Amino acid sequence: MAQSKYEHIQQEAYDANMQLPKLGLVLFTFGNVSAADSSLGVFAIKPSGVPYEELTPAKMVIVDFDGNTVEGNLRPSSDTKTHALLYKHWDKINGIAHTHSTYATAWAQAQTDIPIFGTTHADHNTVDIPCAPPMDDEMIQGDYEYQTGFQIMNCFKEKGLSYGEVEMILVGNHAPFTWGKSAAKAVYNSAVLESIAKMAYLTQSINANTLRLKDALIKKHYERKHGADSYYGQ
Amino acid sequence: MAQSKYEHIQQEAYDANMQLPKLGLVLFTFGNVSAADSSLGVFAIKPSGVPYEELTPAKMVIVDFDGNTVEGNLRPSSDTKTHALLYKHWDKINGIAHTHSTYATAWAQAQTDIPIFGTTHADHNTVDIPCAPPMDDEMIQGDYEYQTGFQIMNCFKEKGLSYGEVEMILVGNHAPFTWGKSAAKAVYNSAVLESIAKMAYLTQSINANTLRLKDALIKKHYERKHGADSYYGQ
Amino acid sequence: MAQSKYEHIQQEAYDANMQLPKLGLVLFTFGNVSAADSSLGVFAIKPSGVPYEELTPAKMVIVDFDGNTVEGNLRPSSDTKTHALLYKHWDKINGIAHTHSTYATAWAQAQTDIPIFGTTHADHNTVDIPCAPPMDDEMIQGDYEYQTGFQIMNCFKEKGLSYGEVEMILVGNHAPFTWGKSAAKAVYNSAVLESIAKMAYLTQSINANTLRLKDALIKKHYERKHGADSYYGQ
Amino acid sequence: MAQSKYEHIQQEAYDANMQLPKLGLVLFTFGNVSAADSSLGVFAIKPSGVPYEELTPAKMVIVDFDGNTVEGNLRPSSDTKTHALLYKHWDKINGIAHTHSTYATAWAQAQTDIPIFGTTHADHNTVDIPCAPPMDDEMIQGDYEYQTGFQIMNCFKEKGLSYGEVEMILVGNHAPFTWGKSAAKAVYNSAVLESIAKMAYLTQSINANTLRLKDALIKKHYERKHGADSYYGQ
Secondary structure, three states, X not given: OOOOOOHHHHHHHHHHHHHHHHOOOOOOOOEEEEEEEOOOXXXXXXXXXXXXHHOOHHHOEEEEOOOOEEEOOOOEXXXXXXXXXXXXXXXXXXXXXXXXXHHHHHHHHOOOOEOOOOHHHHOOOOOOEOEEOOOOHHHHHOOHHHHHHHHHHHHHXXXXXXXXXXXXXXXXXXXXXXXXXXXXXXXXXHHHHHHHHHHHHHHHHHOOOOOOOOHHHHHHXXXXXXXXXXXXOO | OOOOOOHHHHHHHHHHHHHHHXXXXXXXXXXXXXXXXXXXXXXXXXXXXXOHHHOOHHHOEEEEOOOOEEEOOOOEOOOHHHHHHHHHHOOOXXXXXXXXXXXXXXXXXXXXXXOOOOHHHHOOOOOOEOEEOOOOHHHHHOOHHHHHHHHHHHHHHHHOOOOOOOOEEEEOOOXXXXXXXXXXXXXXXXXXXXXXXXXXXXXHHHOOOOOOOOHHHHHHHHHHHHOOOOOOOO | OOOOOOHHHXXXXXXXXXXXXXXXXOOOOOEEEEEEEOOOOEEEEOXXXXXXXXXXXXXXXXXXXXXXXXXXXXXXXXXXXXXXXXXXXXXXXXXEEEEOOHHHHHHXXXXXXXXXXXXXXXXXXXXXXXXEOOOOHHHHHOOHHHHHHXXXXXXXXXXXXXXXXXXXXXXXXXXXXXXXXXXXXXXXXXXXXXXXXXXXXXXXXXXXXXXXXXXXXXXXXXXXXXXXXXXXXX | OOOOOOHHHHHHHHHHHHHHHHOOOOOOOOEEXXXXXXXXXXXXXXXXXXXXXXXXXXXXXXXXXXXXXXEOOOOEOOOHHXXXXXXXXXXXXXXXXXXXXXXXXXXXXXXXXXXXXXXXXXXXXXXXXXXXXXXXXHHHHOOHHHHHHHHHHHHHHHHOXXXXXXXXXXXXXXXXXXXXXXXXXXXXXXXXXXXXXHHHHHHHHHOOOOOOOOHHHHHHHHHHHHOOOOOOOO
């Protein structure tokens, strides 16, 4: 097979997908990562239902931002339209990851935002991790995976959040989506989210009246990471 | 030893049994998988009490659908009669798995159906995962493992469930049984059930008032997987 | 070094101790196993504070049933007197294991018997797993580890339990001890206990009103394993 | 590169840092360990943001007890000033470890001391594991990581604890710090703390009314370890 002009994002998507089982974020094929090249207007995504051990970079399917397959013989992941819509509207992201990781999915199923309880959370996000409410019935009956993209964007709009600041969401009843400047960063965010979700679960179990982090600490951590003089890194 | 005419199901049963420890579903020998050939009217099942590291395909015992050993020197699993009864009455299944996996067994011990809380569940089953109530005392005093098969079938009858749609059950006070078109699919279902059981446990712990998935979403996931235009696969 | 006449129990104790980290039952050196030869009136036990990766069979210390070191240059485990007392009084056991495994220790710390909730438990014990109440203050101030042996035996006497039937106990505030016909069986029992302890914890969390297993089922499982026609083995 | 006169502490810090992922105490780079040489008045610490698989002894940054970098091209961990302050004031410690290990961090987020529930805890500490209350707002707005050091020392002063006896603390809203006579001992304490934190969480979940260990047992375990005739070691 001749080299594809999409090989760079196929490789990036492949590498990122292979991180999911290594990080303990997926059972069987319950996850997918994509890598986009916005200059080409396409992304590479895991094919549908293929076990991780059988994946290769060349099997990554190339799809445009309207969800049409551009290159590849395999069917793209069933969540492809959600990825496409986010790339189309959030033009600064180049990677999206979706998993059914255990603790993050439990919060999504409980339809509850993850409260900001500590600095592990604040080092990555200075707000509660949002949980998008379940779709209206007409959205469900329509183009479901496409609507999942709108469900995510609508939640951000309603809560006044920026996708550049907050790179993760729980889709109510479903599971988490994360994103970032690269597919690798999106996967990193999936692992961080799972860790935060587990700690928050335990924190609430230890003390049901635990207060959210106080504002001065939230502000400090925000500045430490994003301010003009940012210096964070353990 | 001459080649057995049952070698294909011995190999299938062997491969499927060996998946149980890899998937973290068993401690020691607390599980068993069988593979049936309905045209021959027999199934191959793990011998009783043999550690996984000592299993070989040839050690799989061949048993008919009335529970009689047809071939093999080892004693078949103590759960053999449960397998036999299910194969006899549910003629479209070719594999059965039984484990004492941690979270699924906890729900079985709590004698509680696992509520459908999210899409991980709905992608595999569109009903709560049923928990069969404990046996009547006279059933227990009779042919116990045989009666476990009736306990499973009776629960499906009472709840109006189809074994072709719902491929898993919790036996109250005991542990899960799963099945499918092959032994590999039965094991896959055991792993999916354990994952769903853990997520549901956490979901309820996070929010004791979590509602079951709404009907429109259940219907969508059912159609996505089983409908004329099914397309599911991550 | 000339071959020791205790080499057979040193090897058995070594093999059994090395199973503890493999089964995930210990952190660092927080556990110990011994193997006894009642005809010689001695047992081999792990030396004190030696990491598992540095153990060898020859390092196992030989101790008599009054707790005196018979052979070996290293100090025996600080729990040695507890082992000695049990071997002295319970003459049919040849192996004892002590761990601080996570879930069993949590039940011991909570000073709560582990209720018999299911068949995983009933396949091994047909009573709740007993938790010995903490020692009286004068016992603590005396020969502490020796008294731990009496604490265990007193609990069995008060509850009317047989050490041949029930091969495990939780020492209140402390952690589990298990035993059996061999050191390997004692370790097997430690792993089974940890699994039962975790399942019981989850069962109670799912349904705080879960009932103990009903008598007919307990009786059936007891007979299945111990009766004249015992046949159990998965 | 010529051999550094700090090579011994670089090696010690490197070895200790590499233990963190092996012991399951860190995700990505969320932890750091330092090793001090008090005669030289410096310590070696993990560089900021470098993944564990890319660490080498030579990459460890040398910092003095006022937090100034003495040798090394990489930026030291963002928690360096906390380490520096503790070395400056607690002159008998030669190692400090900081992790965001799951259960210890959950207790820190819940702002709750870990109650002494059993002998696993008492073998290492005979008091509840202290949780330092969150900083005042003015401390946060100042030199944050430096103030974290004072937050730790102030908590010990207020509770009348000795850093030589109690080698671990939870920083409220944040995560644990541990220390000891060497970097290896500090890491050992991090692992012990995580284990104690998990057991205490489970203990409270099993029995919300669990009492703290009684005084006679606490005293016994203290003497067993620290008394003139100390003999502890499993």
